[in-house]
Amino acid sequence: MAPTDEIIGATAAAANMTEAEERSRPVSNLLFIIAMQAEALPLVTKFQLTEDTDRSIFTKGVPWVRYYGNYKDLQINLVRPGKDPSLGVDNVGTISASLVTYASIQVLKPDLIINAGTSGGFKAKGASVGDVFVATDVAFHDRRIPIPVFDLYGIGARRSFSTPNLVKDLNLKEGKLSTGDSLDMSPHDAAAISANDATVKDMEGAAIAYVADLLSVPAVFVKAVTDIVDGEKPTTEEFVDNLASVTAALDRAVTQVVDYINGKCLSEL
Numbered sequence: 001m002a003p004t005d006e007i008i009g010a011t012a013a014a015a016n017m018t019e020a021e022e023r024s025r026p027v028s029n030l031l032f033i034i035a036m037q038a039e040a041l042p043l044v045t046k047f048q049l050t051e052d053t054d055r056s057i058f059t060k061g062v063p064w065v066r067y068y069g070n071y072k073d074l075q076i077n078l079v080r081p082g083k084d085p086s087l088g089v090d091n092v093g094t095i096s097a098s099l100v101t102y103a104s105i106q107v108l109k110p111d112l113i114i115n116a117g118t119s120g121g122f123k124a125k126g127a128s129v130g131d132v133f134v135a136t137d138v139a140f141h142d143r144r145i146p147i148p149v150f151d152l153y154g155i156g157a158r159r160s161f162s163t164p165n166l167v168k169d170l171n172l173k174e175g176k177l178s179t180g181d182s183l184d185m186s187p188h189d190a191a192a193i194s195a196n197d198a199t200v201k202d203m204e205g206a207a208i209a210y211v212a213d214l215l216s217v218p219a220v221f222v223k224a225v226t227d228i229v230d231g232e233k234p235t236t237e238e239f240v241d242n243l244a245s246v247t248a249a250l251d252r253a254v255t256q257v258v259d260y261i262n263g264k265c266l267s268e269l
């Protein structure tokens with residue numbers, strides 16, 4: 001074996017060791033990425049988190065908001081992308097989600113990311129309003145690049161961190177998640193979502209998965225259904241009507257998930 005091979009081999013073995021070791025110690029540093037204030041605040045209250053009013057962990061001037069605290073044996077950070085500085089609405093969508101995920105991982109070095117939020121659901125795939133899904137897979141439905149291989153890059157399908165025990169023990173539903181930057185659904189989106197075999201659709205998940213993958217942090221996606229996309233009611237109306245009650249369901253499920261994670265290592269989830 002050439003010396004360089006030996007070094008590469010040794011480094012890889014050390015890296016594997018570290019990863020194996022990491023997976024066999026209890027999760028201690030949990031990062032929530034949550035797009036909307038209305039989704040985030042009930043969890044801030046539930047876990048008695050404190051807002052970091054100083055915001056010094058992020059570059060000066062960004063609207064991102066961080067809450068932090070300890071819950072049981074866990075150190076919890078919850079980060080949301082905040083409000084658009086001129087329009088005052090939540091910074092939903094993939095761009096802000098990617099940026100806050102990247103910056104938060106760099107600074108907070110979490111063991112595990114949970115992206116919790118609301119989503120549209122497909123009744124043809126078994127979703128009802130108020131259901132909470134854990135995403136097995138994520139992909140994009142609005143990045144169409146019809147050139148071989150670029151097409152796959154655009155779709156960006158990846159499996160999320162697998163949590164078979166958590167899903168089984170908490171009796172949660174599982175399904176695939178499709179992400180795009182629009183709340184409504186164009187015919188193009190509909191075809192792509194169906195090709196992605198998705199049960200739920202949101203505006204952040206696959207982007208957060210991309211960044212988490214890039215920086216090798218496991219990520220899980222907990223999505224509560226606010227609106228039925230293939231139902232009769234218009235999405236925006238249904239979303240607004242159900243946001244408060246579904247956020248409460250999301251809050252209950254996320255609390256169960258956090259209680260389950262507490263004291264366990266990644267390989268036990």
Ligand code: SAH
Nearest residue numbers: 035092118119120182183201202203204226
């Ligand atoms: N009218 C809302 C706008 C929120 S945008 C407001 O009052 O602020 C929708 C947010 O909820 C996004 O963060 C997205 O991830 C999620 N979402 C809920 N239902 C969705 C759907 N049918 N399609 C895409 N995203 C949805």
